Amino acid sequence: MALHSRLFLTALLLTIEMEAVSRQIYHCAKVKSKNCVIANISADSSDSVTLSDLGDKTLLHIKEGQLLHFSKKLADQLGNVVKLELGPLGMRELFLRPQLIAVEANGNQIAAISFDSQAEYSTEILKLNGNRLSTLAGFEVLIHLKELWLSSNDLDRIDMNVFENMESLERLTLDRNQIVTIEAASPIVLPHLSNLSLSDNRINKLDVSNWDFESLTELNLSGNDLIHIESFHERFVTLQYVSLARNSWYCSWLETILQKFSKTYVTVKDRDQGCEGSSRANLCCLAELDSGTYDENFEKLEKLQKNHAALQKKLHAQIQTIEADQNKMLKNIDVRFSKLEKQKTSGGLITTVSTESVVASQAARKKVLEIKNSWSSVIKKFENQREANRKVQQRLGLAIVELKRTLERDTKAIAELQAQFGQLKDHVRNVLEKRDIMNG
Template structure:
């Protein structure tokens, strides 16, 4: 009997239960409450001091939607982060998390203004995640393996430091409906092979540094909106006689060639008023203007690229 009691005392003092991080009360994040719904479990100021000493992991509560507000972690890795399969939406807002891993059980994953430089995606097919956003961060490239997200419908990579986009990276995303690359530093959107995105309706690369854009290898039959506003484009190659469902071609705040614009404007709906009588630099941001005629060097280059006699 004495031995049994001694063993009970021993186990009672040495066996510890893994600690689960609690949700914060709304009063603690009231200023940021508009970001989240009433059912969001918000965890404030997560850092390495919150790592459980038993499991050596960050054990998040079993909640459907979790938001990490102002976390500070060098790498939110698969090993470090313990998320229940019940959690379908994970948001990371602000703070500093340079490297982040996408857990493949998440339906939606959003990383906003968190100083994130790298997003890691498993090199195996993921048929769960439907929405991915990494915006207002420090990505300098489209994340590797993004085309493994086979059920992805919305991809937002806005406000990063991306300079080059290879459209081939998106091949395989057969359910992708919306692709936003706006407000990066993109000067090149290249295509090596045919780009087949059968569900893509909205493409936006506005607010970048594009001087040329060739979409002649894009097989995107459902495209309804092509937004390349606020770039340096004179023309787009491959637009003519294609994309029959295109309803909105947003070209404002470029310096497109007038003759090219006339060539492609048939049966197109443009955002903004079409103005052709004055140089672009004296028009308001709300106007779609153009410069030059059929003798303009930009238009001659367009004719050469498209083999127009």
């Protein structure tokens, strides 16, 4: 009996020792401080990490190391911590604890953020610059957010309605992503938003008609593919600073908006160098159309569109033909070379194939490979030209749309002038008739 008890105790002690070894315990650099700083963490799994001494701490700063997943189990150890700062840890997933007020995890590889959908979040500041986020799904629970920093991620589409309940939001930074479209299906009211950065993306169309940002003072749109923005100045009456460089603005729109800026004391903070067209603020712009009547310009644009479409089709056919021809040529050479090699190495046939033939075949094969490489370069040029043509075709389409809108506005203005002129004629006629009656 005593032997069994000793064996049991020994096994229990070994189990406890193994668990202690498998778990990694990390201590704060200064136990008495309210701020807990941990210089380095290295763990394969966050489940094996124990954060000690966090009972009365309000800030946790992990400077560096390796921690791929910051799990809910690890977050539950944070106790009274309300500010979390995570340095470069190679982190891929992050659970956001509802009690955290400020979170910073810049320069990681975070592709997924998980939330507690049943809890009310206290988070006011969230900095996730330099990660790999491709969606903002779930962010709508952050209703008390004041600052959201998402620079240099992998976002390509933004639905502004994800922010609709963030009434306290003051700063939104989305620069250096891959954003092409920004949508707002319903009105989005952010009464305290003062700074919005969308620079260095690929935005080609921006509709701000559903945006109501009554406190917006600074807007950065530089480094996109924008040509104009409808209702721009009307939506942002409190704007003080704007960045517009490195876009493809229409000159007429740009000149109009710059005139409005000069009257409302809005400062343009940046400028372009080396322009096809130039505005008063040293911003590049493009003339929508050459001089001529509307009908002539429509005809020119539609003709150019058709020509570009035909050229795209022709380039594609040429590329396919070139690829097919070079592959066929290379295949034939490979077959001939293989036959010669086989004949050369097979027993009894060594003398039937001359060394000169093999050398000639090798030279031919080398030549074909050189031709293939040369054609690859040609194909790449064709592909670049095709992409350039596609962009031109897109701009032509946008120019037609803009021209049609201009024509509609001008037609409406002419109709109003004609109506006013008709009223003036009737008034003059009445005055003359009254004068004739009096004179009579």
